[in-house]
Amino acid sequence: MTAFVIKRLAFAIVTLFGVLTIVFFIVRVLPGDPALVILGDQANQASIEALRARLGLDQPLFVQYLDFLGGVVVGDWGVSMVSGRPVIQEIMNVLPDTIELTVVSLILGVVVGVPLGVWSAIKRNKVPDYIVRIASLLGLSLPAFVSAILLLMAFAIQLRWFPVISSGQGDTIGARLRDLALPAINLGLIMAAYITRVARSAMLEVLNQDYVRTARAKGLSFAVIVWRHCLRNALIPVVTVVGLYLGILIGNSVLTEIVFNRPGLGKLIIGALNQRDYTMLQGMMVIYTLIVVLVNLATDLVYGLIDPRIKYQ
Amino acid sequence: MSVLSVEGLTVSFRSEGAWASVVRDLSFEIGGGETVAVVGESGSGKSVTALSIMRLLQEGVSKIEGKVMLEGRGDLLALPDETMRDVRGAEIGMIFQEPMTSLNPVMTAGFQVVEALRRHRGMDRAAARAEALRLFDLVRIPDAKRRLDQHPHTFSGGMRQRVMIAMAMACRPKLLIADEPTTALDVTIQAQILELIRELQADTGMAVMFITHDMGVVAEIADRVVVMLRGDKVEDGPAAEIFAAPRVAYTRMLLSAVPKLGSLDGSATPRRFPDLKGDPDSADPANEPDLRADEILAVDGLVTRFDIRGGVFGRPVGRVHAVENVSFSVRAGETLALVGESGCGKSTTGRSILRLIEPRAGAIRFDGRDVMAATPTEMRDVRRQMQMIFQDPYGSLNPRKTVGSAIGEPLRVHGVAHGEEVEAKVVAMLDRVGLPPEHALRFPHEFSGGQRQRVCIARSLALDPKLIVADESVSALDASVKAQVVNLMLDLQKDLGLAYIFISHDIAVVERISHRVAVMLLGEIVEIGPRDAVLANPRHPYTQKLISAVPVPDPARKGTRRPLLADEIASAVRPVDWTPPERRMVEVGPDHFVMES
Numbered sequence: 001m002t003a004f005v006i007k008r009l010a011f012a013i014v015t016l017f018g019v020l021t022i023v024f025f026i027v028r029v030l031p032g033d034p035a036l037v038i039l040g041d042q043a044n045q046a047s048i049e050a051l052r053a054r055l056g057l058d059q060p061l062f063v064q065y066l067d068f069l070g071g072v073v074v075g076d077w078g079v080s081m082v083s084g085r086p087v088i089q090e091i092m093n094v095l096p097d098t099i100e101l102t103v104v105s106l107i108l109g110v111v112v113g114v115p116l117g118v119w120s121a122i123k124r125n126k127v128p129d130y131i132v133r134i135a136s137l138l139g140l141s142l143p144a145f146v147s148a149i150l151l152l153m154a155f156a157i158q159l160r161w162f163p164v165i166s167s168g169q170g171d172t173i174g175a176r177l178r179d180l181a182l183p184a185i186n187l188g189l190i191m192a193a194y195i196t197r198v199a200r201s202a203m204l205e206v207l208n209q210d211y212v213r214t215a216r217a218k219g220l221s222f223a224v225i226v227w228r229h230c231l232r233n234a235l236i237p238v239v240t241v242v243g244l245y246l247g248i249l250i251g252n253s254v255l256t257e258i259v260f261n262r263p264g265l266g267k268l269i270i271g272a273l274n275q276r277d278y279t280m281l282q283g284m285m286v287i288y289t290l291i292v293v294l295v296n297l298a299t300d301l302v303y304g305l306i307d308p309r310i311k312y313q
Numbered sequence: 314m315s316v317l318s319v320e321g322l323t324v325s326f327r328s329e330g331a332w333a334s335v336v337r338d339l340s341f342e343i344g345g346g347e348t349v350a351v352v353g354e355s356g357s358g359k360s361v362t363a364l365s366i367m368r369l370l371q372e373g374v375s376k377i378e379g380k381v382m383l384e385g386r387g388d389l390l391a392l393p394d395e396t397m398r399d400v401r402g403a404e405i406g407m408i409f410q411e412p413m414t415s416l417n418p419v420m421t422a423g424f425q426v427v428e429a430l431r432r433h434r435g436m437d438r439a440a441a442r443a444e445a446l447r448l449f450d451l452v453r454i455p456d457a458k459r460r461l462d463q464h465p466h467t468f469s470g471g472m473r474q475r476v477m478i479a480m481a482m483a484c485r486p487k488l489l490i491a492d493e494p495t496t497a498l499d500v501t502i503q504a505q506i507l508e509l510i511r512e513l514q515a516d517t518g519m520a521v522m523f524i525t526h527d528m529g530v531v532a533e534i535a536d537r538v539v540v541m542l543r544g545d546k547v548e549d550g551p552a553a554e555i556f557a558a559p560r561v562a563y564t565r566m567l568l569s570a571v572p573k574l575g576s577l578d579g580s581a582t583p584r585r586f587p588d589l590k591g592d593p594d595s596a597d598p599a600n601e602p603d604l605r606a607d608e609i610l611a612v613d614g615l616v617t618r619f620d621i622r623g624g625v626f627g628r629p630v631g632r633v634h635a636v637e638n639v640s641f642s643v644r645a646g647e648t649l650a651l652v653g654e655s656g657c658g659k660s661t662t663g664r665s666i667l668r669l670i671e672p673r674a675g676a677i678r679f680d681g682r683d684v685m686a687a688t689p690t691e692m693r694d695v696r697r698q699m700q701m702i703f704q705d706p707y708g709s710l711n712p713r714k715t716v717g718s719a720i721g722e723p724l725r726v727h728g729v730a731h732g733e734e735v736e737a738k739v740v741a742m743l744d745r746v747g748l749p750p751e752h753a754l755r756f757p758h759e760f761s762g763g764q765r766q767r768v769c770i771a772r773s774l775a776l777d778p779k780l781i782v783a784d785e786s787v788s789a790l791d792a793s794v795k796a797q798v799v800n801l802m803l804d805l806q807k808d809l810g811l812a813y814i815f816i817s818h819d820i821a822v823v824e825r826i827s828h829r830v831a832v833m834l835l836g837e838i839v840e841i842g843p844r845d846a847v848l849a850n851p852r853h854p855y856t857q858k859l860i861s862a863v864p865v866p867d868p869a870r871k872g873t874r875r876p877l878l879a880d881e882i883a884s885a886v887r888p889v890d891w892t893p894p895e896r897r898m899v900e901v902g903p904d905h906f907v908m909e910s
Contacts, residue, residue: 210411211414214409214415214416214477214480215417216369217367217369217401217402217407217409219403220432229420233419306419307418308418309464
């Protein structure tokens with residue numbers, strides 16, 4: 001088990017290193033001199049040179065690369081070209097909001113998706129199965145911003161159950177949850193749609209396995225067979241999808257955060273893009289990579305927990 | 314009164330809207346302490362019968378009619394679902410054929426037994442665990458205490474089947490249904506499991522319904538026999554009578570097709586199975602290899618090893634010594650059988666000769682050429698003359714390709730024939746293996762298992778090979794089909810002068826087909842010599858053990874009890890720095906060599 005964890009950790013570090021390298025070079029080959037962008041067209045040559053020196057852009061590429069890597073490690077991710085505040089500070093300000101939204105959506109997706117998928121599988125080709133399959137297809141095909149607007153219209157504007165603008169700044173837990181509810185439902189239901197489909201097909205396969213027949217021959221009740229014997233075996237593909245989908249979820253959160261006017265990484269990255277805040281974008285790419293790599297690491301570790309055979313391979 | 318009484322059982326499946334019966338009007342009884350074997354070939358409905366008794370068939374697509382009376386419960390088919398669940402696992406225990414997949418991989422072996430105890434015997438956790446430990450000891454799982462907390466993938470096939478038996482026995486059932494419980498196991502393990510079931514039955518007096526296709530196993534274990542053919546019972550009666558005087562033609566055929574170890578005692582050459590139409594002797598002149606001919610294949614000191622990598626950096630942490638210093642030779646027109654149990658390296662030896670797996674060392678001379686030194690281009694040429702037939706005729710044919718194009722493919726790939734020549738050759742090959750020419754246009758799924766194996770043989774013959782490596786080629790076939798395919802292989806050998814390397818764990822079939830036998834254990838040949846000498850007069854202790862474990866289809870020899878053992882062969886996994894010991898082969902008879910211990 002320890003070797004397994006160390007190995008996965010080593011893989012994660014290598015991946016991170018590779019992505020950081022790519023990020024560094026992409027930013028360097030982007031057209032336009034950052035110093036020129038910051039100072040504007042009217043700037044004179046001397047002040048541009050001075051800024052280039054301050055940003056380290058006059059150094060050889062290799063030195064810049066090492067500086068960049070060193071900076072990432074010690075938490076010095078540069079200064080935002082727009083606000084002038086450290087990038088890492090800007091990111092850390094909104095990161096908790098995004099993590100909060102993602103985690104709650106994820107929980108919602110699993111809690112709704114897994115039981116629906118299992119139910120659909122055991123009622124295969126009967127009415128509940130068809131209803132679940134159509135619903136999940138709907139969830140998959142509806143773009144996140146459309147469903148967000150529909151949710152807003154129904155629950156915030158018509159019924160007035162939830163606030164229209166989810167500032168996420170509430171003081172009490174109740175207020176925070178009220179703010180979080182609609183965005184989380186929006187992302188969570190899309191997640192649930194994916195999970196339902198995967199859980200259904202995984203469950204159908206597991207139900208045909210020999211050990212299910214053994215469990216039935218033992219006289220176990222259907223519920224025990226499904227929830228105790230089958231579910232854990234069916235979870236492996238579900239975990240894979242959850243891991244992959246977390247990346248998409250972060251992407252979807254961009255639109256969701258805008259529609260609900262919520263602070264978060266999504267809004268930060270849109271702002272940075274609009275204002276060509278290169279250092280900010282570089283920092284965002286690093287944080288996204290870090291998140292994806294960590295999620296993958298977690299996925300691998302969860303595999304090992306679910307299936308005892310995986311540790312040994 | 315009998316424990317189980319099946320009366321007029323008819324089982325139908327719905328397919329494409331219509332009901333088709335797969336078991337018709339079946340009746341039989343099993344008394345306490347009695348073992349009834351239900352025998353038949355694939356598709357006879359024997360497993361469906363077992364699943365119907367347990368009511369484990371999928372509802373909606375299956376229909377069960379008749380009565381299944383269980384002592385103290387009445388008609389099982391009339392019980393409500395919930396009551397039936399109390400019967401399953403408590404009053405009827407069941408074990409299945411596939412020990413590898415019948416246990417849940419994510420739960421410990423112990424838990425799966427504990428679960429049954431808690432469900433039916435209302436035990437608390439601690440009591441159930443203690444009882445599970447007792448059951449593990451009862452079925453002779455070594456180191457039972459530690460094994461309780463291990464997952465199924467760490468168990469061998471035989472040990473998993475013991476766990477299954479422990480689970481089935483957990484609630485002291487009145488009836489044990491064993492559905493081909495030993496088919497997937499090696500013969501020495503099979504002998505242990507049969508002995509275990511017999512002993513448990515003697516201790517508990519339970520009734521046993523034993524489903525099998527193997528007449529040898531039937532003779533070992535059954536008191537009475539029910540013979541089934543395509544859903545109908547064709548004959549039943551006491552085992553001794555069935556074997557001594559079968560009443561119906563089908564039973565006679567079934568018995569005559571069963572390979573019997575010792576049936577060729579005193580004869581040096583292979584012999585065809587008796588003709589299945591009831592003709593007692595097909596008066597076949599034996600296949601004689603040309604002893605003056607040169608050896609077509611000579612293998613000397615063959616070594617194939619696989620590294621097991623582990624740890625953080627994937628360094629080799631151990632090595633599988635799959636083939637270790639193996640030497641033998643084969644003449645044209647001769648069959649050398651490689652026998653041994655799973656993991657002994659017999660298949661790896663076969664593949665290494667064709668260099669489908671790259672050997673680490675050794676010399677292979679085939680038809681005057683040095684195979685180990687051949688370049689990839691030369692190797693293609695070598696493989697034209699060395700073909701291979703595999704065990705699984707389902708998996709080794711591409712389902713989207715007609716049989717004709719499968720047989721023709723090697724001709725085209727090697728540029729031997731073009732256009733209409735290919736078609737003519739395909740038809741000729743089909744004819745050789747006894748299939749009509751119009752079959753060339755059909756797809757593999759339209760054929761039975763035996764026909765598919767014929768197609769595979771036709772494909773391997775297309776390039777006029779001199780040597781065919783047959784890896785468990787008849788193991789998956791029913792006895793009657795097996796006999797036909799073996800006969801076909803013998804005919805081809807006689808007509809074409811083929812040399813065979815016949816890899817098999819089935820020693821009774823090996824006796825029929827081979828001139829010489831090599832016995833493999835842990836990657837090494839421990840005994841090699843003329844078939845008659847090795848099988849009738851085995852000298853190495855392992856060969857003796859292997860041969861004594863082969864079930865004999867003769868109920869008169871039933872009850873010759875063997876000691877109850879649970880020993881299994883160690884694995885060929887060795888530490889990285891392990892050097893194989895020096896071995897010496899001693900000649901104990903003409904051309905008969907045994908490894909010195």
